[in-house]
Amino acid sequence: MAAALAALGRAAGLVAGPGRLLSRACGATCAAEGGLARRLSSAERPKRPLTAYFRFVGERQGPLRRQHPELSNTELVKKLAGDWRELPASQKQVYEEARKADWRIYEEKLAAYKAQLTPAQAAALKEERRKRLAKRRSFRKKRELTVLGKPKRPRSGFNIFVSENFQKSVGVSPVAKLKKLFETWQNLPSSEKQPYLQLAEDDKVRYENEMKSWEAKMAELGRQDLIRSKEQQPKKKTAETAQEADRAKAPLRGKKATLKLKKSEE
Numbered sequence: 712m713a714a715a716l717a718a719l720g721r722a723a724g725l726v727a728g729p730g731r732l733l734s735r736a737c738g739a740t741c742a743a744e745g746g747l748a749r750r751l752s753s754a755e756r757p758k759r760p761l762t763a764y765f766r767f768v769g770e771r772q773g774p775l776r777r778q779h780p781e782l783s784n785t786e787l788v789k790k791l792a793g794d795w796r797e798l799p800a801s802q803k804q805v806y807e808e809a810r811k812a813d814w815r816i817y818e819e820k821l822a823a824y825k826a827q828l829t830p831a832q833a834a835a836l837k838e839e840r841r842k843r844l845a846k847r848r849s850f851r852k853k854r855e856l857t858v859l860g861k862p863k864r865p866r867s868g869f870n871i872f873v874s875e876n877f878q879k880s881v882g883v884s885p886v887a888k889l890k891k892l893f894e895t896w897q898n899l900p901s902s903e904k905q906p907y908l909q910l911a912e913d914d915k916v917r918y919e920n921e922m923k924s925w926e927a928k929m930a931e932l933g934r935q936d937l938i939r940s941k942e943q944q945p946k947k948k949t950a951e952t953a954q955e956a957d958r959a960k961a962p963l964r965g966k967k968a969t970l971k972l973k974k975s976e977e
Contacts, residue, residue, distance in 0.1 A: 760813035862921035
């Protein structure tokens with residue numbers, strides 16, 4: 712179900728008209744250009760040398776595996792980490808010196824590689840690296856929030872409608888099913904949409920209550936950086952604000968009534 716919901720944007724794009732499809736085509740072209748930058752990087756860019764620890768692991772992993780075939784991968788990694796910690800500094804230095812020697816060679820090759828790039832290639836590779844790092848930071852951030860137990864965002868009425876009707880929806884693929892459900896939702900009468908919209912409103916209340924408790928916990932942990940600013944928090948509709956909104960709409964209602972009166976006179 713999660714994989715199907717992830718394809719929701721693609722399904723919506725299929726029914727959104729030629730403008731959306733043109734935009735998607737442009738995105739595919741840009742992705743192809745990004746792929747060219749990756750090929751340049753992976754094919755020619757010198758590889759960073761291994762750290763002292765990973766040199767040690769590469770050297771000891773095979774013999775240790777043969778010596779202890781009963782160990783799982785996790786247990787093997789723990790054993791190697793423990794052996795590294797217990798390794799005398801003089802022996803660690805051997806691996807460190809090898810790393811330094813390879814690093815000097817790496818820097819020379821990297822300088823030669825960068826010198827041969829055209830300005831366009833250099834710019835493309837720089838942008839590719841920026842996107843890659845941003846994606847990595849985003850993944851780490853999401854993983855941290857999951858570990859900290861951040862509440863799941865509220866679902867929309869359409870999300871709830873999809874989750875209830877996906878299995879019985881007609882379609883040969885998840886995208887086809889979602890496309891059909893999207894069309895059904897668009898044509899659904901307001902009276903039939905209302906229960907799903909009400910469930911979505913209830914889910915918003917659930918989310919806000921859970922977020923308040925979670926943010927209070929984050930404040931106790933000193934993680935103010937994870938607490939929403941006042942601008943990000945939903946504004947409560949007080950009786951005063953409701954009256955102000957009603958007064959603002961009053962002139963519009965008066966104009967509509969006048970127009971209806973004129974039409975009836977005609």
